């Protein structure tokens with residue numbers, strides 16, 4: 001069991017959405033929280049909110065897709081706030097378009113933010129975790145890291161990469177530093193606004209998840225050293241469904257409405273997202 005109260009947690013994309021909610025919970029438990037985000041105004045507001053509730057919080061504007069920026073800001077964090085105990089690789093973007101409608105820039109951005117950033121942040125903070133033989137790295141992937149759907153050729157591929165990154169890292173850490181734990185988070189859609197417009201055919205089986213519930217599960221997973229969180233429970237059946245022949249697997253995905261989910265996607269482009 002990991003005690004959060006005495007830890008220093010760094011959350012990328014921590015100014016809003018899931019990152020912010022996890023930050024709230026960890027700060028309320030007594031952890032020192034460092035947030036990175038692109039949006040300075042949202043970051044300042046979140047840090048001010050956490051401090052006003054008695055939390056220890058810092059914020060840094062950092063584009064996690066920029067390798068040099070990550071190295072610079074990470075060095076500042078290590079100097080000013082000390083080693084990071086819990087690293088939550090959470091920053092993410094989605095395009096939500098068919099392959100041929102994506103711009104080259106959108107495809108590159110998805111991979112830089114959702115995949116490459118994890119290399120830069122983890123390589124910055126892991127050495128101190130290994131040295132101290134403790135720490136926790138949370139990879140915020142997605143159910144899209146376990147199943148591809150229409151309008152997600154870039155996003156799903158990036159999340160499959162995130163799942164692979166986490167698994168290989170876990171194997172390395174079992175050998176090099178068993179005290180450093182990992183958690184991969186693979187949720188279905190969550191009501192943060194990132195995926196505004198998505199629909200689900202069977203809300204009881206595949207609900208659009210509540211962001212508070214998702215944040216609770218992440219914090220609990222860190223406390224309990226859980227290696228993976230797949231939610232809702234239907235997502236856990238995916239590996240078994242993959243034993244089916246591909247046409248049957250595809251038909252089942254269609255039946256559950258998984259491929260139609262993104263048809264009305266607007267994402268952060270929505271007026272209220």
Ligand SMILES: NC(=O)c1ccc[n+]([C@@H]2O[C@H](COP(=O)([O-])OP(=O)(O)OC[C@H]3O[C@@H](n4cnc5c(N)ncnc54)[C@H](OP(=O)(O)O)[C@@H]3O)[C@@H](O)[C@H]2O)c1
Nearest residue numbers: 013016017018038039063064090091092142189190192194
């Ligand atoms: N929402 C869902 O349905 C869902 C489902 C499965 C997995 N996830 C994953 O969960 C994570 C959090 O998503 P969310 O729903 O909380 O979305 P969100 O509310 O949009 O939060 C994402 C955060 O990442 C930040 N960010 C984006 N690009 C960045 C960059 N280059 N450098 C630093 N920060 C950057 C955003 O900042 P700005 O606002 O300034 O751009 C934002 O604060 C993502 O990795 C996402 O893929 C989400």
